Amino acid sequence: MEISLIDAAAQGFLNILHLHVFLAMLVGVSIGTFTAVAPQGLGMPLVYAIMLPVVIRWEPVTGIALLIGASSVSAVCAAYLPVLFGIPGGAGSQATILDGYPMGQRGEARRALGASFMAGGMGALIGTFTLALAIPAARPLIYLMGSPELFVVVLWGLSMVAVLAGRRPLKGLIAAAFGLLLATIGQQEQSGIMRYVFDEPYLLDGISISIIALALFGIPAALDLALKRLGVDQQPAPLTGKLFDGVKDTLREWWLVVRCSFIGVWVGIVPGIGSQVVDWLAYGHAAQSSKDGGAAFGTGDVRGVIAPESANDAKDGGDLVTTLLLGFPQGVVTALFIVALLAWGYLPGPEMLKKSPELVYSVVWIQGISAIIGTMVGFVLANQLAKLAQVRYSIMVPIIFLFVLMGSFSVTRDAADLLTLVVFGIVGYFMRRFGYPRPAMILGLVLGSLMERYLYRSMASYGFSWLTRPAVVVLLLLAATSFFFAVRGRMKTMPKSAASGGPALAG
Amino acid sequence: MLKKCKMKSRIKIALFSGALIALLPNISYSQENFYAGKTVTLVATTAPGGTGDLRVRGMAPFFNKYLPGNPTVVIEYISGGGGRKGANHLYNNVRPDGLTIGAMSGGVVGLAMMGEIGVKYDPAKFIYLGTPHHINHAVIYTRADLGLNTVEKLRARPGIRIGGQEIGHVSYTAGRLLAYFLDMKDPKFIVGYSSREVDVALMTGELDGRANSPTSALRRNPEWLEKGIMNWHAILEAPKGKTFPRLEHLPEIETFTRTAGEKRLLSLWRSLRSVGSPYILPPGTSKEIVQTLSAAMVKIFKDPAFPPYYQKLVAEEVSPLNADELTKIVTETPRDEETLSLLKKFAGAGSLPSR
Numbered sequence: 001m002e003i004s005l006i007d008a009a010a011q012g013f014l015n016i017l018h019l020h021v022f023l024a025m026l027v028g029v030s031i032g033t034f035t036a037v038a039p040q041g042l043g044m045p046l047v048y049a050i051m052l053p054v055v056i057r058w059e060p061v062t063g064i065a066l067l068i069g070a071s072s073v074s075a076v077c078a079a080y081l082p083v084l085f086g087i088p089g090g091a092g093s094q095a096t097i098l099d100g101y102p103m104g105q106r107g108e109a110r111r112a113l114g115a116s117f118m119a120g121g122m123g124a125l126i127g128t129f130t131l132a133l134a135i136p137a138a139r140p141l142i143y144l145m146g147s148p149e150l151f152v153v154v155l156w157g158l159s160m161v162a163v164l165a166g167r168r169p170l171k172g173l174i175a176a177a178f179g180l181l182l183a184t185i186g187q188q189e190q191s192g193i194m195r196y197v198f199d200e201p202y203l204l205d206g207i208s209i210s211i212i213a214l215a216l217f218g219i220p221a222a223l224d225l226a227l228k229r230l231g232v233d234q235q236p237a238p239l240t241g242k243l244f245d246g247v248k249d250t251l252r253e254w255w256l257v258v259r260c261s262f263i264g265v266w267v268g269i270v271p272g273i274g275s276q277v278v279d280w281l282a283y284g285h286a287a288q289s290s291k292d293g294g295a296a297f298g299t300g301d302v303r304g305v306i307a308p309e310s311a312n313d314a315k316d317g318g319d320l321v322t323t324l325l326l327g328f329p330q331g332v333v334t335a336l337f338i339v340a341l342l343a344w345g346y347l348p349g350p351e352m353l354k355k356s357p358e359l360v361y362s363v364v365w366i367q368g369i370s371a372i373i374g375t376m377v378g379f380v381l382a383n384q385l386a387k388l389a390q391v392r393y394s395i396m397v398p399i400i401f402l403f404v405l406m407g408s409f410s411v412t413r414d415a416a417d418l419l420t421l422v423v424f425g426i427v428g429y430f431m432r433r434f435g436y437p438r439p440a441m442i443l444g445l446v447l448g449s450l451m452e453r454y455l456y457r458s459m460a461s462y463g464f465s466w467l468t469r470p471a472v473v474v475l476l477l478l479a480a481t482s483f484f485f486a487v488r489g490r491m492k493t494m495p496k497s498a499a500s501g502g503p504a505l506a507g
Numbered sequence: 508m509l510k511k512c513k514m515k516s517r518i519k520i521a522l523f524s525g526a527l528i529a530l531l532p533n534i535s536y537s538q539e540n541f542y543a544g545k546t547v548t549l550v551a552t553t554a555p556g557g558t559g560d561l562r563v564r565g566m567a568p569f570f571n572k573y574l575p576g577n578p579t580v581v582i583e584y585i586s587g588g589g590g591r592k593g594a595n596h597l598y599n600n601v602r603p604d605g606l607t608i609g610a611m612s613g614g615v616v617g618l619a620m621m622g623e624i625g626v627k628y629d630p631a632k633f634i635y636l637g638t639p640h641h642i643n644h645a646v647i648y649t650r651a652d653l654g655l656n657t658v659e660k661l662r663a664r665p666g667i668r669i670g671g672q673e674i675g676h677v678s679y680t681a682g683r684l685l686a687y688f689l690d691m692k693d694p695k696f697i698v699g700y701s702s703r704e705v706d707v708a709l710m711t712g713e714l715d716g717r718a719n720s721p722t723s724a725l726r727r728n729p730e731w732l733e734k735g736i737m738n739w740h741a742i743l744e745a746p747k748g749k750t751f752p753r754l755e756h757l758p759e760i761e762t763f764t765r766t767a768g769e770k771r772l773l774s775l776w777r778s779l780r781s782v783g784s785p786y787i788l789p790p791g792t793s794k795e796i797v798q799t800l801s802a803a804m805v806k807i808f809k810d811p812a813f814p815p816y817y818q819k820l821v822a823e824e825v826s827p828l829n830a831d832e833l834t835k836i837v838t839e840t841p842r843d844e845e846t847l848s849l850l851k852k853f854a855g856a857g858s859l860p861s862r
Contacts (some may be wrong), residue, residue, distance in 0.1 A: 192674030
């Protein structure tokens with residue numbers, strides 16, 4: 001007998017009101033928090049792969065509580081590495097470095113962490129709320145986006161180089177072009193041609209974006225501290241801001257949180273875009289849409305923390321929309337979640353929604369409650385974590401190097417990863433020194449392969465006729481308008497911000 | 508005197524036999540002793556998470572259970588290059604001491620045979636222990652709204668857009684083989700999708716058809732068969748003769764072959780696909796260790812707890828092959844240059860060869 005969605009939502013909630021379910025959720029939240037706070041190397045895919053053989057023996061709701069509890073908070077707590085050490089906290093938290101790290105260096109680590117946890121928690125709740133609402137109507141949204149539309153969206157994303165280039169548009173273009181060039185390394189999907197591989201197995205799949213991001217941001221941060229601060233000033237700036245300041249900032253910027261959360265949800269729902277883009281899209285949107293043309297972004301503007309963190313956390317809700325309602329996983333973690341559902345006898349997709357809607361809503365409830373618990377845990381930890389910002393530079397520098405080395409080696413566990421790290425660390429150092437914006441290069445690298453893929457697919461399937469598709473036309477107009485206003489805003493504010501605008505962006 | 512001699516030789520034989528009997532438990536004890544308290548590393552050529560990883564995780568606890576001495580079993584991930592990185596590592600860097608076992612993706616054999624770049628190992632020199640699965644069929648289907656419900660209609664329609672992951676990917680090559688033998692007219696192979704994205708692109712009309720494993724296709728979208736949302740055209744069985752339930756009505760692609768060379772091509776493909784996810788040892792591993800590990804694999808496959816555990820974790824049927832069966836497939840795979848170069852054309856990007 002089929003039940004209404006409201007009854008299913010109520011039943012889904014009742015299903016989680018058991019002590020063992022709550023305990024499993026708390027264990028999951030603890031694991032997720034540890035995964036986010038621990039040094040790089042223990043990613044959520046590996047955690048899922050380890051937990052899966054255990055949880056598939058449990059009854060479904062308890063198992064779901066553990067899995068979703070872990071994955072829903074791992075993004076909430078991911079900001080501490082970017083804020084305190086200037087190194088990426090994983091895919092989806094890279095853009096947080098741009099403003100989070102300068103805030104940390106100014107002694108505002110508590111404020112930055114408060115903003116990131118609050119924005120993350122709000123983003124996660126918006127994502128969950130969207131998931132609940134999307135259950136009856138997600139399918140048309142997914143089928144609206146074909147390769148041509150995705151190409152335009154990625155092109156739109158690349159236009160954000162104009163923002164990320166700071167005061168040096170030419171250097172921004174050069175950096176983005178270098179990123180695009182790096183994205184071509186490896187076997188080309190469409191032709192099978194090996195590009196810049198030199199018969200070297202290490203390069204067959206291209207160079208990992210995670211390693212390049214760690215090298216570009218982590219190594220220069222550590223070198224900068226080592227060269228400039230160790231000999232002169234042993235103590236970093238004292239902690240000034242409060243955790244609650246960040247909360248207030250986030251509440252004041254609630255509309256930005258909502259917009260960026262929807263960007264996150266949308267990236268989560270649409271198959272193929274991926275988590276490595278979400279923070280950059282949100283960051284670019286925040287900078288483009290700010291009244292000052294984004295001039296303060298990159299100098300420690302709290303909006304530069306709020307935007308990527310809210311989008312990154314909201315994305316999980318979007319991921320689940322596609323995973324639960326269509327059975328399409330958006331990444332390794334959701335793919336493993338589907339494996340667990342199959343093991344329990346559920347086939348994710350329309351059939352599951354029809355036959356077991358209460359289980360779908362149990363997932364929604366668990367996702368929402370875990371996000372709230374995760375945010376609270378984040379607040380509790382934040383004050384303690386923020387104290388790391390006061391660690392003497394002579395201790396901080398080796399810690400950063402250790403994290404960066406562990407993070408890079410964990411990607412493929414190949415000794416060549418360390419060589420790549422050193423090479424791109426040097427590249428990053430000189431880019432920073434000579435004012436070439438590293439974010440623009442990362443954006444080129446992340447979006448390069450996506451652009452190539454979607455353009456090829458569009459041309460192969462539709463020829464040039466894809467340019468006349470209504471959704472493509474609308475998106476192109478939106479992208480052009482957004483680009484125009486961003487450039488105009490930047491030109492207006494350029495003289496005023498010439499002295500201080502965007503050092504982090506510029507380098 | 509003679510009696511005395513006989514007595515002496517009997518005593519010698521008895522002493523020798525006694526010593527031998529006494530030694531036997533020591534041999535088995537030494538095996539147990541060898542692995543007891545040690546760590547066995549499974550080198551997985553896949554990234555953490557994903558089906559490949561789950562296949563290894565589906566086996567790992569059983570290695571612990573059936574290896575003498577119950578050693579700790581850990582997984583080391585060396586992914587990349589479609590398994591080439593891990594295979595290179597196993598072949599060139601790993602000590603053949605029985606403590607490191609390769610948990611490979613099936614592609615490592617085919618990549619080497621076709622002379623792909625980045626291969627720094629010889630698959631013939633690896634020692635094969637077995638595989639938990641070896642049935643890897645492929646089926647081709649198109650959107651029902653195109654109305655191609657017979658082979659004749661399929662052949663008559665030019666430029667059918669067939670989606671796939673990447674050049675050289677298993678389902679891409681299988682799709683090209685199926686299209687070739689079905690005499691499809693100028694099919695267009697469009698790659699750059701993930702497997703699930705191909706499904707979405709089919710539903711949005713961006714693509715017309717695809718080739719896929721029937722297990723995956725029907726697990727994800729059972730309604731595509733039940734409600735006739737797709738038209739199903741032909742199946743390529745690997746190995747031949749193991750029919751797929753629910754698709755028994757489809758013609759096996761070999762029925763469309765015309766020459767002995769075409770049959771050899773299919774035979775090569777079936778062999779390469781039937782390798783499954785092989786467990787292998789580096790060359791130079793001692794016979795004693797190989798026997799111990801092969802015996803453990805046999806015990807794993809015979810354990811009634813193994814199939815349900817593996818199936819639950821991987822969402823895939825178990826179809827194991829032991830060391831001898833797997834080695835036979837690898838050694839008997841046809842290696843004539845002509846067939847290999849023909850298969851390379853199907854795995855590559857160019858247009859399909861003419862028949």
